[in-house]
Amino acid sequence: MVNLKERKEKILQILLHHYIRTGQPVGSKTVAENYDLGLSPATIRNCFAELEEEGYLTHPYTSAGRIPTDKGYRFYVDSLIEIQQIVVKEEERIRHEYYLRLKRLEDILNYTSYLLARLSHYAGFVFSPKWERNVLQSVNFAPAGENKLLVTLLTKSGLVKYSLLDNERNIDEERLRRLSRILNRMFSGFSLAELSEKIYQEIDREEKKEIEYFKLAKRFLGQLLFSEGKEDIYLEGMNNIFNMPEFKDNKKLSDLFKFIEEKKFFFSWLKKELNSIVKKMKSEKELTNSNWINKRVKVTIGSETPFPEMRDCSVVTSVYEMDEQPVGFLGILGPKRMEYPQMISVVSFISQLVENVLQGGNYLKGESKKSRSNHPK
């Protein structure tokens, strides 16, 4: 990162701050009058010109005030903003809501995306925890009418996946129960990724008389594990984007909306992007444990994505973990001109909260320890 002279930095910061608040291009006079730098507009003009030359600022037309470029935003986010741990007013009520009312993972994630939207006044999104990283709590096979059975799969984090399967003949309850028991004994505590591997290997090592069950298990679970690979995205509050003056041009708004609703494009890009961050995180983790909470929050500004539709937007994301493994992402999407300090704080807060709820012993009381000891090395 280039080391700008201190005064220049100060001016850049002021400009960003002001521009984010007002949305209007900022002129030299405005800066001189409203912030007490002891400098005349002319001096500030010179400074502006330099900053523009270096690529931090631009002006929309020959003689308007300056607005930051993406590079300017980036510098601001990386080195100029003071991280302020904002106090979320309703913190207590929110925690309460989580612990009391929300049991199912779907509900938790849904509420979380809603919450992100409400606290940020922008759009909130949550990726469901990575399916394959989830640790199996139990499998259950139950008869479900003629030639049908219902397979439910419960993970430690409270995620339930189910599937209705066909079989060419009825399997009696007793055998289904036996099947459930065997699988639970063998695989409880394994991650689902391990499960889908093992289910194809382990067969050979088992006693002959169980082999029939394994064939069944292979068939049933194979279907379920295979079909359930995709992860859900919870997205809420896109309507908040409507109020933003940067989208008063209808075309832009429309493009953005269509683009976002086509979840696959943007979010899968984001996921890939974040996965690489996660790797970096891991290696850094030992070194700088102090600033961790905010280090794992990632800000992506406008053209840092390859998508033209996102050119006026920024995304603040955070990883959330389960069993000390990063398993999912959540964050907010808003205009580039957003209040980054607050947003970073909100995302960070929520992400920690989700982690607590998902694994911190608050959600499945007393479970987490036991489960971890179960977990094979």
Add this chain to the structure above:
Amino acid sequence: MVNLKERKEKILQILLHHYIRTGQPVGSKTVAENYDLGLSPATIRNCFAELEEEGYLTHPYTSAGRIPTDKGYRFYVDSLIEIQQIVVKEEERIRHEYYLRLKRLEDILNYTSYLLARLSHYAGFVFSPKWERNVLQSVNFAPAGENKLLVTLLTKSGLVKYSLLDNERNIDEERLRRLSRILNRMFSGFSLAELSEKIYQEIDREEKKEIEYFKLAKRFLGQLLFSEGKEDIYLEGMNNIFNMPEFKDNKKLSDLFKFIEEKKFFFSWLKKELNSIVKKMKSEKELTNSNWINKRVKVTIGSETPFPEMRDCSVVTSVYEMDEQPVGFLGILGPKRMEYPQMISVVSFISQLVENVLQGGNYLKGESKKSRSNHPK
């Protein structure tokens, strides 16, 4: 319904037709030139004036062409449009998709809303089947970690509801299994509404030794039935509304969006409205069995809802049935100026398709008959 003179009706129809296509106010000259009525613009002007006086037309300013009022739209929809059974191009592929790939109710409904949006080019929505009308297939209790159990509830239509429940102590598997069996024996084939009633009554009549199980059942199912009362709404394709010229005014669009995303208001109104239609349907059913398919499609135009945000929109809805009981609604939401004949056709087609998939023996093969005989009179 007032009986307008035939020529007037013809002109009204032409105007509607033209206006819906172009979105521009229609003038007398346009009508005279493009449709051959053998009438001069002046005559048509006179006719317009009469129609306006009667409330079917209006003009946005002193001297533009005419546009229909809501009353005009209503007359058009009720008596002027010819119902045309449009051929959905991909009909075969769509059926295939339903029967092959979609097993879980959630997936079906989700796909349906997507399909409605795609075929209509507007927004599509689906109400999940009324919870209490669903017929129980089976209940299953499974242990789910320390002091927890997983209750799953499967209905004949393939709807699965589940809940993770706390209990102050562990209940061993054997007892849970016994509980499941008892409940299945007693309640399989009953609707969930009946179930939630019976579960509170039946206790007394049973043998003493089962009473403990009933207490458990009451507690567990009570929680599940109570908490799961709300129905889901699947909504897709709101972005299609963006292209509509009537919403080029950003404020309107924004209002509509916020209003619709606040699902409760509009959709709960719609539900109430439709429920009353359903009652009327029932009594008419015996009489006019012929035109039935389209009779159960309902069009709601702009100000026929009490919501100002909906003033430029229309909704085409259809009831869908299970076991000959209306259980849910689906439809599309678009601008008032929509191609009603096609839309009615699309909604009608999809609603029949959904019925087939949900109950017609295609979804749970061979189940429906047996289940119905199980069903207590």
Add this chain to the structure above:
DNA sequence: TTTTAGCACTCTCCTAATCAAAGTGCTAAA
């Protein structure tokens, strides 16, 4: 050498003015 004051210049935004186009309502003729 750095900062400041002064001034000409540029560009946007707002308003008013003008003009063609579209369509009506009315009157009188067919």
Add this chain to the structure above:
DNA sequence: TTTAGCACTTTGATTAGGAGAGTGCTAAAA
């Protein structure tokens, strides 16, 4: 009862002008 003719109204697009805001440059001041 229908039609032709014509004056009238309103919109929308275009143009022009002027105020406002802010810059860049130059020369003076610190």
